[in-house]
Amino acid sequence: MDGDSPAAMSTGGDLRRCRIMKQADVVVVGGGPVGLFAGLSLLQQGVDVVVLEARAGGSAGSRAIGIHPPALRCLEQLGLIGAFLEAGTVVREASVFVDRRPLTRLRFDGCDPQHDGVLMVPQQQTERLLAEPLQDAGRISYGVRVDSLESTADDIVLRGDGAELQVRWVLVCDGRHSALRQALRVGMPVQAYAHGYIMGDFPDATDFGAAAAIFLGRQSLVESLPLPQNTRRWVVRLRSPQNACTADEIAAIVGQRTGHGLDAASCTMTSAFAAEQGIAERLRKGRAILLGDAAHVVSPIGGQGMNLGWLGAAALIPLLTQILNSTDPAAPALSAWERQVRSNWQRARRRAEANMFHGRPLRCPQLHRALMHLMLDTPLRHRFVRHYTMDGFT
Ligand SMILES: Cc1cc2nc3c(=O)[nH]c(=O)nc-3n(C[C@H](O)[C@H](O)[C@H](O)COP(=O)(O)OP(=O)(O)OC[C@H]3O[C@@H](n4cnc5c(N)ncnc54)[C@H](O)[C@@H]3O)c2cc1C
Numbered sequence: 001m002d003g004d005s006p007a008a009m010s011t012g013g014d015l016r017r018c019r020i021m022k023q024a025d026v027v028v029v030g031g032g033p034v035g036l037f038a039g040l041s042l043l044q045q046g047v048d049v050v051v052l053e054a055r056a057g058g059s060a061g062s063r064a065i066g067i068h069p070p071a072l073r074c075l076e077q078l079g080l081i082g083a084f085l086e087a088g089t090v091v092r093e094a095s096v097f098v099d100r101r102p103l104t105r106l107r108f109d110g111c112d113p114q115h116d117g118v119l120m121v122p123q124q125q126t127e128r129l130l131a132e133p134l135q136d137a138g139r140i141s142y143g144v145r146v147d148s149l150e151s152t153a154d155d156i157v158l159r160g161d162g163a164e165l166q167v168r169w170v171l172v173c174d175g176r177h178s179a180l181r182q183a184l185r186v187g188m189p190v191q192a193y194a195h196g197y198i199m200g201d202f203p204d205a206t207d208f209g210a211a212a213a214i215f216l217g218r219q220s221l222v223e224s225l226p227l228p229q230n231t232r233r234w235v236v237r238l239r240s241p242q243n244a245c246t247a248d249e250i251a252a253i254v255g256q257r258t259g260h261g262l263d264a265a266s267c268t269m270t271s272a273f274a275a276e277q278g279i280a281e282r283l284r285k286g287r288a289i290l291l292g293d294a295a296h297v298v299s300p301i302g303g304q305g306m307n308l309g310w311l312g313a314a315a316l317i318p319l320l321t322q323i324l325n326s327t328d329p330a331a332p333a334l335s336a337w338e339r340q341v342r343s344n345w346q347r348a349r350r351r352a353e354a355n356m357f358h359g360r361p362l363r364c365p366q367l368h369r370a371l372m373h374l375m376l377d378t379p380l381r382h383r384f385v386r387h388y389t390m391d392g393f394t
Helices: 005-009 014-020 033-044 070-079 079-089 123-136 180-182 247-258 305-324 331-358 364-374 381-388
Strands: 026-029 049-053 090-091 092-096 101-107 119-120 138-140 148-151 156-160 163-167 169-172 190-203 212-214 222-227 232-237 269-279 288-290
Touching: 026 033, 026 163, 033 049, 033 070, 033 123, 033 169, 033 305, 070 079, 070 305, 079 123, 090 222, 092 364, 101 364, 101 381, 119 222, 123 138, 148 169, 148 180, 156 169, 156 190, 169 180, 169 305, 190 247, 212 247, 212 364, 222 247, 232 247, 269 331, 305 331
Parallel strands: 026 049, 026 169, 049 138, 092 212, 169 288
Antiparallel strands: 090 119, 092 101, 148 156, 156 163, 190 232, 190 269, 212 222, 222 232
């Protein structure tokens, strides 16, 4: 195989392999959902781009599932909306319960002119759909870990496994604990919350169909979200974060709080996670730009993190394409982009905060019930729907 052939880059290896190959204008470090989205967007703009992913192949676990209307519009632009709709389930309404008693049904119709709900797609499917065109073009390399980078005025040098790679721009998409953000000496102050969550995917034995269900009450939140193939994700709030959980534990708490029985033996995935919110002190340094969880985190309750990363990437890619093709200084356009990302993150942070507030253990469920009735059974419900569907994000 010709060492300069782009196809040679799809099979993985280390940076030493990359060094002898064709150098790209843009390297995306991290092939999670945001790095893949950014890489594919650049590829479609005709940019010479390569995605480097440390894992040996696609991811197995599923964290992000909810894709909101603003992010669905981004998938339209990529020409992938049909494939995503086929792979997922659209949630058009949510049933709300307080202490097991039905309170109301929140319908999402009218939340967006084109997309009347939130699309649920398991993260590994999302990554597969985004990775396939990159793989076909030989523009993704698995099993490549970048350890550090150094930005100069004219280019940027990536290092790993004792080898170096010189490129024009790097998109840092290596996730929440970004080693490259640390190598750039960019801090990310994070607020950690005292409570935690556990979740699992189980066969769907409810009659909710494609609706979500939100259980509030004295014992705090349980969320139930439909997934394709007759599966439901159950998310349970706990007093404090824990490192792991079992399907039996989730089933026991869900049964106690909601009355729904889960078949623990058929559970396909469990996970425990904490709620954190934060944004990096700066989103670019020299020719390195932070995107996705490397740039910002929001509490997973409300399902906004991946969506936020995609919106940031979708706004950046046309600018970067322009910058690559011109001699104009990049700073003004990138400063405006950074302001937009910060403002989106602030909005997502506030919404996640509100979601966590509603999911707390209720001291007086009767009062909460009355207040929720007032809000959800009046025109104020439209505000709630907009809140839950990331309306207003650009
Ligand atoms: C339980 C849970 C549920 C969630 N649900 C939702 C949801 O419904 N909707 C939503 O929008 N968001 C959700 N989120 C948030 C979402 O998962 C993240 O925001 C999203 O995964 C961020 O994507 P990313 O590509 O930035 O980072 P990651 O997904 O963390 O991917 C980073 C990638 O970089 C690779 N990498 C790391 N270091 C290197 C290196 N040095 N060199 C090369 N590669 C490297 C990693 O292997 C990984 O593949 C949820 C999060 C959790 C925890």
